[in-house]
Amino acid sequence: MGPFTIQLPDDEAELRRRYEELKRLIHYHNYRYYVLNDPIISDYEYDRLMAELRAIEEKHPEWVTPDSPTQRVGAPPASEFRKVRHPAPILSLANVFDDAGLDAWLQRLARLDPAVLETDFTVEPKIDGLTVVLHYRDGVFVLGATRGDGEVGEDVTANLRTVRSLPLRIPTRPDGPKPPPYLVVRGEAYMTRADFEALNEQLRARGERPFANPRNAAAGSLRQLDPSVTAQRPLRLLTYQIVVYEGPDEPRTQWDALRYLEALGFPVVEADLCPDLDCAKRAYRKWLQRRPTWPYDLDGVVIKINDLELQRRLGAVGKDARGMIAYKFPAQEVTTTLRDIKVNVGRTGVLTPYAVLDPVEIGGVIVRKATLHNFDYIREKDIRIGDRVIVRRAGDVIPYIVGPVIAARTGEERIYEPPTHCPVCGAPVEKVEGEVALYCINAACPAQLSRNIEHFASREAMDIEGLGRKVAEQLVAAKLVNDVADLYYLKPEDLIPLEGFAEKKAHKLVEAIQASKDRPLERLIYGLGIRGVGAVTARLLAERYPDLDALRHATAEELSSIEGIGPVTAQFIVDWFRRKQHQRLLEKLRRAGVWPRASRPSPSAEDQPLAGLTFVITGTLPTMTREEAKAYIQRHGGRVTNSVSRKTDFLIVGANPGSKLRKAQTLGVPTIDEETLRRMVEDPGFREQLLAQRRRTQG
């Protein structure tokens, strides 16, 4: 059995002793791994211990008890869940949505019992999962239930057993206190966003229906009739309340209760202890700030009267406990009505549908539009005009439509048909074989043209100040420009008839356009908007070809010999230059004096301080913008890319770093700050030292 050779002692008593020891050890290592995230043995050693335990249990099945680590999966599928009456009501919470509501709560309580003005508070994150109630007799997990209606829940013991961070026997830590004979703990079962995404990925791959959000996924997983299915689901647990404590030395405050649960080896929510409500409000804002990057969904914080006796005295209104309150975050997911589906035309002619919504507030901003990605997406999700739809905006993420609320259908909804003609120019629409996107085939489509001009003028390209989307659309609508070269022939008097343009603004724009004539070649190439050619590829081309004429005559074979350019991109480039329309465009640019020639890279590039090094930037740097930092690194011979990989040499970290920091840490990519970057450039000795250190740690 298994990849391990197991030697068991012959002596019966010795074997029994070893068996108990193994159970204890494995529970402890589970706790280190799943609760503390700090394992002290390797997975291999862990598997070995498990194998040894199984070997003993095979020999002595009569020794096996439900708290054995092997029993996390094992119970047969149930046909339905048994009902369980909770030993005490599992109360819900009243909500407040702002500081004023919170103050009002305390004032109400103060009238009932002035003692609340003397007490302190705990502030705990409110996890968006589902409540579970866990029963322990003499330290052994015997029963787990869902909340149900607060009086009666469902017995999901077998499923909860499969949750790795749930202690099957307490104390889990060797130095933990002895638990009372009977203990009931309240907690939250939940799923992290990353685990949820991975699970949905699996479900989709198997052709099963994915879950709408992590909470539904957690609930669906816990209510599986077959525990072996639950065992495959990445459920987690955090506890935050003692419901019943029968025994001596009962904790008297919420804070002590949390510390006690922690000592027993439960995963416990991270709480703050606050002397007053001002502190609680600060804690609320701390969690609000953490929320976007927190690994799992939070819907607010729970503020509790710390003194448990006082909490008990305050009692409940209906099903809401008086002595605690939920201070809710602005919702991240709401339902609204989808009024219409409209279509955008991109610079490359791609048609992208978006939803026009009844405006709703999500996460503190009003959302009116949401992208629908592509036409397949609308069909797959069966989104219809007039549907109630769930809109989600998590963190700083762009809002998107999760799906329709089928139950709210009235029959009035209309099925959406993808356009057969471009909504802007009316030209027929084309679907490229093997691609999802629909394209407008008209190269002269005004929407494509104005997006093209916008791109040409953008900061990364020709950097023309005052020429954004709106002005680009105006110029196209007034037929003042038919391609980007026409910009350079504009005179102030052409602009004055346009809405919003007077003498001064017209002059300024013309000046800004003229000033862009001497931008380097790579920016011009990028600005042309050749399919497949972004900033990086444009730079490669500008290094290889001295001007647009040379590039124009390049063959596909020649282009694809450049490192970083393959046959596909090479063909895109050749095709672009082959078009009559683009040849005329080039001629006009040349006549207007927009004809940069590549500045040959200095031959000493090899000796530059950052030669051969790749950097990634995350967060806000103290004295440089991201663009400046990028230019600074490139000026000194280094490369800057967007995503962290093993090939990244250094991650430059500023304030409020994003997910790249975590990626760098898992990959072992060294992180430095702006100051260190400057020293690397300015102080060769320091640089050598740093690089030598990096080589050593890479092993």
Added chain:
DNA sequence: GATCCTCGAGTTCG
């Protein structure tokens, strides 16, 4: 042929 890496393109609100 498979896998990893990098680049391009599109996206929302204030």
Added chain:
DNA sequence: CTCGAGGATC
């Protein structure tokens, strides 16, 4: 920021 696809590498 994220996804998809092109390109490089083994």
